Amino acid sequence: MMRIVKPKTKRAKRMLEKRAPKLDENQKRLMLLQGTKVSSLIKNVMSDLYHLKKAGGNAVKFSKKNDKIRPFEGGGEAPLEFFSSKTDCSLFAFGTHSKKRPNNLVIGRMYGHRVLDMIELGIEKYKSITELGGGRKSAPQVGSKPCFAFLGEAFESKPELVHLKEMLLDFFRGEVVESLNVGGLDRVFVCAAAGDKVYLRHCGIELKKSENSKFPSVELVEVGPCLDFTVRRHRKPSVDLRKESMKAPSKTAKKKVKNVKGDSLEGKVGRIYMPKQEVEGMALAKMKGLKRERRQAAAAAMGAPSEVDDHTVRAEGASSAKKLRV
Template sequence: MMEIRTAKTHKGKRELEKRAPKLVESGKKTLILHGTKTSAVLNSVLTQIYHLKKDCAVKYSRKNENIKPFEAGGETSLEFFSLKTDCSLFLYGSHSKKRPDNLVMGRTYDHHVYDLVEVGVENFRTMESFTYDKKVAPKEGSKPFMAFIGEGFETVQELKHLKEVLLDLFRGEVVENLNIAGVDRAYVCTALSPTKVFFTHCALRLKKSGTVVPRMELVEVGPSMDLVVRRHRLPNESLRKEAMRTSRDKPKKKEKNVKKDPIDGKIGNVYIPDQKIGEMSLPNKAKGVKRERREAKRKHGSDEHASKKKKEDS
């Protein structure tokens, strides 16, 4: 049993608030784990994916015997690591005679397993096996394009589920605005059959097209592989509703002195208070004002001088 501890400091409470489920999610982290037995191909696959997601991924190299995602009770260790590292996505690699080069991709909600997709890796090629101009190499942490080619991603349930998981795995943070000049990579997934998908990673090269939008060319930089769907498990309906819950839009506050007309459109009344110009302080004293003050002061001085003379004569 895992001991439940409560935060005793303000810093600890803030960390727990960051890890709590949110209606508007931030960037998701990925947990990469190894099974009891793995092959050289699978180790290379996990390493290459870790390099692609190095800014938001945690990789453990130790073998894990207790993790069996599709079996009852085999998810406890996986959920523990998810809670420990605060990761909502995971990759688990294992190798056996029945399922060679087996890769399990999944998502968690509130650090409980949400759904699972199991694929077999075939025809794998590493980044080092591709030759290309290193100037077009994608930058680490850049926002990618995601392209899904084939009707299977819309009609076949297994491929639809795989598409959702791959989108969450590689798309990074969700943004509203995007600068085309900063987009330098694309993940291309092609449905070859109802159970087989070709996955590749390409760099984007921008060229002149004679218009505002540049012409884009794809340069394959790797890794690339064939993903054969073996097993998948959809989320429970009650858990799905809870995870898909969104916040209601707040009602707009009524605008004062504003009305809408079908012909004139939006009409507003502006009320300006009475301006007391006589009491306003002038920011810059004008020359005329200064001259009037000098003349008044001179006149006032001459009156005082005349009154003094009258007093002395009397």
């Protein structure tokens, strides 16, 4: 049965909100695990993968050996799904070593903390980052995006290599951005297929001054990791699960707020419409000093004609004028 987790603290509530489904999902995280027997080559490969994905906390590496993980066997995926739900990781890499499958690396994707698909690689030749002297050049910068180059018709015709192409693009694509500066294109993954082997090279882009042109010359320098491997086993996602994972939520358009606009300098600016105010008919507060009796008493004390006498004189003058006209 599905258990609904209710947060007991504010920190747990923030964590659940961060993991909740969103219109714009977060960058996928990588989970690195190892079996009971692991060769030194596979350990170095997983260390370099962690080095490439650890920026921004997008990778989790487990050092403990796991003997219950059997990716391509029935029921052997349960530990992977358990660790995925605990760490909120959508990608995983599982390394093992045996006589039947030496230097074995299984990479896969998760959907809803369930195994979506995976592919098994047999590493035959490997050059690490430290061996090539990549160092900081191999580490992705904040906001950078790698380029990809797939060489060979097999990436369009062979099902296992088409699957591998999708997997590599999902593993190393980085953050989804709308616009990118040319300076952010500092790395390139070159993947070539020849026969049964696949050659993966991770190179850094260096712009050098050219003599005959105003545009700089582009040179590729291997920074590692560089792999030569073969594709052993692969499992594609089921039709229903793939269809469910490819569904895109309908982005509801924001309702337009009337009489409100935004400005880069003033910020949020609103406009208010006020009806015409009739001040003459408004009930104003009357002060004691403005009462008629006090005004008349003050005028009599000063010997000036009061407002009442002034009005009567004006009225008598107007009536006599009318009589004379008649």
